[in-house]
Amino acid sequence: MSALAAEPHPDAGNGWEDLVRRWESMDWPEGCKVEIIEGIITVAPSPANQHNGIAEEIQRRLYRVIPEDWGIYQTQAVAIPARAGMYVPDLLVAPKAALRESSGHFIPAAEAELVVEITSRSNANHDRIAKAAGYATAGVPLYLLVDRWAPGGPTVTLYGQPASDVYRVLRAVPFGEKIHLPAPFDLTLDTAEFPSA
Template identity: 45%
Template sequence: MTAAMVENDRVPRRRPWDFLLQAWRELDVPEGWRAEIDGGQIVLVPPPHAHHNGIADTVQRTLYRDLPGTLGVYQTLGIHIAPLDKLYVPDLVVMPTELIAAMDADISDPVDASEALLVVEITSKGNAKDDRTKKLWAYAHAPVPTYLLIDRFDEHGPTTTLFTEPQNGAYKLSERFPFGEQVRLPDPFGGILDTGAFPG
């Protein structure tokens, strides 16, 4: 990840979140990159590897097989973790479609992370630690009920970990699956995610 030009000493003292959010809205991000807000600064995340995109496609197809029509799977959707004043753009987010439809078409605002039912992060070499630690902690604080971490760079080999039941800023349950195994997704997602179908 690369930090953008917004530094803490330039943020107005009274409302730093409002300043950062306005800068995020107005930022001209290069195609394929994502801008996030973390630690009082705007961070640019570079485009992912093709295998990363292939995994995202496999997960999205799996979700749509069993997902009710009232829920959608969204890419490049900014979500605001209000208790921590963080803004992340996960690889995939499952949200109620009515919330997305109700958003103001003229304002590029993030949605409240507490409205997300599932967040999916797929690690890249440069951000794997953040997905395993900072984002895990943040999504539990939101709280997002289900966090699916697909870690291609785990030191013990590629794994998928399903985190559920957030409580007091931590997930109570986690299930870890080496690539090649099947992951049973909880309701309302249903279905089986076959990690053996992941590329690379």
């Protein structure tokens, strides 16, 4: 992963709007994931096959339980100005109306019902720390972290009940066990289906 420090251009304005304008207007490498994390524009390569396989397994199961007026998105950016963040979660569940009513390339993170991040070796700390705090700050009700690179071995953690910039851990399981997502999903995921290598 590489990062571009978000220092203001002498002729540009300062602050969040300038950072977003730079994020939207730069010519980024095709297929890369470009985010703003704590005020720094980061560029990561496209995910590995195992990463995409996990995303597909979760997405397939989510489609069975979400309402018709919600969607599941893999490349939708969400804005968290209070944390100088523009994240692109691996999966985002949000009402379809949130995308229809927002022009541009992002929606407010507060519109999300669930975000899923699947760690890559190069971005695991962002997903565990900065993004968890950002999603909690935005009030995203549920954050599912699929951490293939957790220090104690591959783990899936479900966060909920956001307060300020902190989540409560609702459940954490090693790969191979089941984890339940509460209402409005009421879905049990079998993590034995996730590749750990």
